[in-house]
Amino acid sequence: MASLSSQPSKKAMRSPAGSSNSQSNRGSSGQTVKFARRTSSGRYVNLSREDLDLSGEMSGDYMNYTVHIPPTPDNQPMDSSVAVKAEEQYVSNSLFTGGFNSVTRAHLMDKVIDSEVTHPQMAGAKGSSCSMPSCDGKAMKDERGQDVVPCECRFKICRDCFLDAQKETGLCPGCKEPYKTEFDDDRDYPSRALPLPAPGKEDANNMTMMKRNQNGEFDHNRWLFETKGTYGYGNAFWPQDDMYGDDGDEGFHGGMMENTDKPWKPLSRKTPIPAGIISPYRLLIVVRLVVLVFFLNWRVNHPNEEAIWLWLMSIVCEIWFAFSWILDQIPKLTPVNRSTDLEVLHDKFDMPSPSNPTGRSDLPGVDLFVSTADPEKEPPLVTANTILSILAVDYPVEKLACYISDDGGALLTFEAMAEAASFADLWVPFCRKHNIEPRNPDSYFALKIDPTKNKSRPDFVKDRRRIKREYDEFKVRINGLPDSIRRRSDAFNAREEMKMLKHMRESGADPMEPLKVQKATWMADGTHWPGTWAVSSREHAKGDHAGILQVMLKPPSCDPLLGGTDDNILDFTDVDIRLPMFVYMSREKRQGYDHNKKAGAMNALVRASAILSNGPFILNLDCDHYIYNCKAIREGMCFMMDRGGENLCYIQFPQRFEGIDPSDRYANHNTVFFDGNMRALDGVQGPVYVGTGCMFRRFALYGFDPPQPDKITQGNGSETQALEAKELDPELDVNLLPKRFGNSTMLADSILVAEFQGRPLADHPAVKFGRPPGALRVPREPLDATTVAEAVSVISCW
Ligand SMILES: O=c1ccn([C@@H]2O[C@H](COP(=O)(O)OP(=O)(O)O[C@H]3O[C@H](CO)[C@@H](O)[C@H](O)[C@H]3O)[C@@H](O)[C@H]2O)c(=O)[nH]1
Numbered sequence: 001m002a003s004l005s006s007q008p009s010k011k012a013m014r015s016p017a018g019s020s021n022s023q024s025n026r027g028s029s030g031q032t033v034k035f036a037r038r039t040s041s042g043r044y045v046n047l048s049r050e051d052l053d054l055s056g057e058m059s060g061d062y063m064n065y066t067v068h069i070p071p072t073p074d075n076q077p078m079d080s081s082v083a084v085k086a087e088e089q090y091v092s093n094s095l096f097t098g099g100f101n102s103v104t105r106a107h108l109m110d111k112v113i114d115s116e117v118t119h120p121q122m123a124g125a126k127g128s129s130c131s132m133p134s135c136d137g138k139a140m141k142d143e144r145g146q147d148v149v150p151c152e153c154r155f156k157i158c159r160d161c162f163l164d165a166q167k168e169t170g171l172c173p174g175c176k177e178p179y180k181t182e183f184d185d186d187r188d189y190p191s192r193a194l195p196l197p198a199p200g201k202e203d204a205n206n207m208t209m210m211k212r213n214q215n216g217e218f219d220h221n222r223w224l225f226e227t228k229g230t231y232g233y234g235n236a237f238w239p240q241d242d243m244y245g246d247d248g249d250e251g252f253h254g255g256m257m258e259n260t261d262k263p264w265k266p267l268s269r270k271t272p273i274p275a276g277i278i279s280p281y282r283l284l285i286v287v288r289l290v291v292l293v294f295f296l297n298w299r300v301n302h303p304n305e306e307a308i309w310l311w312l313m314s315i316v317c318e319i320w321f322a323f324s325w326i327l328d329q330i331p332k333l334t335p336v337n338r339s340t341d342l343e344v345l346h347d348k349f350d351m352p353s354p355s356n357p358t359g360r361s362d363l364p365g366v367d368l369f370v371s372t373a374d375p376e377k378e379p380p381l382v383t384a385n386t387i388l389s390i391l392a393v394d395y396p397v398e399k400l401a402c403y404i405s406d407d408g409g410a411l412l413t414f415e416a417m418a419e420a421a422s423f424a425d426l427w428v429p430f431c432r433k434h435n436i437e438p439r440n441p442d443s444y445f446a447l448k449i450d451p452t453k454n455k456s457r458p459d460f461v462k463d464r465r466r467i468k469r470e471y472d473e474f475k476v477r478i479n480g481l482p483d484s485i486r487r488r489s490d491a492f493n494a495r496e497e498m499k500m501l502k503h504m505r506e507s508g509a510d511p512m513e514p515l516k517v518q519k520a521t522w523m524a525d526g527t528h529w530p531g532t533w534a535v536s537s538r539e540h541a542k543g544d545h546a547g548i549l550q551v552m553l554k555p556p557s558c559d560p561l562l563g564g565t566d567d568n569i570l571d572f573t574d575v576d577i578r579l580p581m582f583v584y585m586s587r588e589k590r591q592g593y594d595h596n597k598k599a600g601a602m603n604a605l606v607r608a609s610a611i612l613s614n615g616p617f618i619l620n621l622d623c624d625h626y627i628y629n630c631k632a633i634r635e636g637m638c639f640m641m642d643r644g645g646e647n648l649c650y651i652q653f654p655q656r657f658e659g660i661d662p663s664d665r666y667a668n669h670n671t672v673f674f675d676g677n678m679r680a681l682d683g684v685q686g687p688v689y690v691g692t693g694c695m696f697r698r699f700a701l702y703g704f705d706p707p708q709p710d711k712i713t714q715g716n717g718s719e720t721q722a723l724e725a726k727e728l729d730p731e732l733d734v735n736l737l738p739k740r741f742g743n744s745t746m747l748a749d750s751i752l753v754a755e756f757q758g759r760p761l762a763d764h765p766a767v768k769f770g771r772p773p774g775a776l777r778v779p780r781e782p783l784d785a786t787t788v789a790e791a792v793s794v795i796s797c798w
């Protein structure tokens, strides 16, 4: 198991081309990032000498201590998975703040909201306390919320006391026996970088696949190459005879190719529009064109001599309209329908096999972005519903990460999100257990159809009733948040005032002098909210606050975590209770910067997520949208992972409006636009981006073209390997790459990883630039404080 400090893996994983140090880079830009926090046991520890003076000035709303990042060789905590778990737990229980010209701080929160939190992945989840005398820190716990006890005697201990004990004596304070260095652990964290295949072997491998496909079943491969048929995106590619070597090396990659004994199948298809529909329409277009030509001809040849200028103007207008009408009609000659095959996707990516008995998914990661700006205009309950529909999406849980950007920097949004994360604990397993659709609670409970339709489990009615009651309580809690924040803040402000009065009396100041106490907004754990305050003041106004980032749900384990009967209100036996990673984020705002647009929020989300999860695909939604079909992301993947998918930049999902007008008098269902125009454009070159509900390839957003076959081969020579930075773009100066993205080397290094992980599988000779099957089954690295601190710094004003 890699330790926090000695591991090369995170950097190596992020940068196939080599590792680098983000600290030195920050230093060069003149920005110092120091790291401060209060421990769960409330003690001060100063590990870095130059920060000693800081502890005094910070002890106002934060009691802090400062740690070095990254740990230096003589400051190596512990070399076992306990350290990783404890770090992860610490990271997800901390609120990170920072910005340009300011210190990055991590504030360990006792609780994020007033109500009870139970999910073990959730920040502020309860745990038992440390057994060391005079320490009230929380014992370390695992993803089930159970205590992690680093010693066989099961002595419960918090992270800091454990660190101290290890450093000082190496003995467990409970049984006084030495700690074992390797903590016996049945969960595997990654200890190696992404297994990139050796160059030069894949081609041979593809050839074996070609051969294996010839067995009885309908061979789509042959169909593709021997007919004019097209599947999915683009056109068939016929490999030259001598392109692939013939000496197939079976067993390559440790049996990762099992899936390929079946004929190669496409993930998506173009389905033709029936001739009965499209032919009359085309005929109509032609007839109108002919009529139009005759009409314009007549208009041009019959000028009105008495009003020649009017005539000229109207001719120009008419020709212009005719031209734009033609532009609108031409794509409609060839509209396209597409369908996806989720079965094939499952076979290719999620199928259990001898080398992968748990069926760990090989699908790429997806980061889902939600933007919100103002909790007054965009009700937090709606945003919470959006988040719930995302957290419940049907996609491998460990591959998902949900991010909310709060441009208001509002504590209300923050606490509503924490409540949503806490309610997801019930809602998400419930959706999984009973196949609920849609997975937005508000819309689900508002459905007019019989809820028991197609529901086979006998406890459905009971569960639904229960969850409905829980949802109603959740609604009350969310709607009560503004009030509870106000009351809490009033109480804390009054207390501050009392303290001030007392202080003044003691110091003998004039009691008649008016009090000057800043009216702050307070978090549930009794500290200042770093974002916008109800009474705005310097550093706490809508356009002037630090960057804030909180990992509300830490990344889940990579294998399913089945629920039980006892630890929940509902029976979740055999239901996966994991939740996707969930991050609250509010970018830094300062006077003089125009930071009030969705595009900027998206930019910040792309940057922070590149550091935290770096999903090769991104899907964005507004706070008042939700995912209607929980399989939508899988469907999107059918296109991205299909042959030719590496050339796709984005997939636009249709957007529909709800609850406006059932008879659609005002065309709110957008059928003409989404079912007509967009399909028509798809037949030409692709639909337009409508600003939301769009799945992007991250690599394309960075402004790079897809890898070009003829340009790459001089590099590492293999198309199923990650690119090197110099191959991205021949005109690119590799040394300037971090500069181009705002000085973060970690961000620059993540680009190549995102490109590689976003490729389709190299399971077919026509897939240029694929990735070897199995490459994405390696579990994600647990988050550490350095990474989160970096994510805060990339969303600052500079
Ligand atoms: O400073 C800001 C301002 C807005 N937003 C978000 O941007 C989204 C869209 O804003 P909204 O005012 O709701 O615009 P609409 O007209 O309702 O949205 C449509 O039109 C927008 C472009 O005008 C698209 O971005 C949206 O996706 C599309 O739904 C919302 O989620 C906002 O929270 C921010 O994140 N930061």
Ligand SMILES: [Mn+2]
Residues within 6 Å of the ligand: 622, 624
């Ligand atoms: Mn809107």
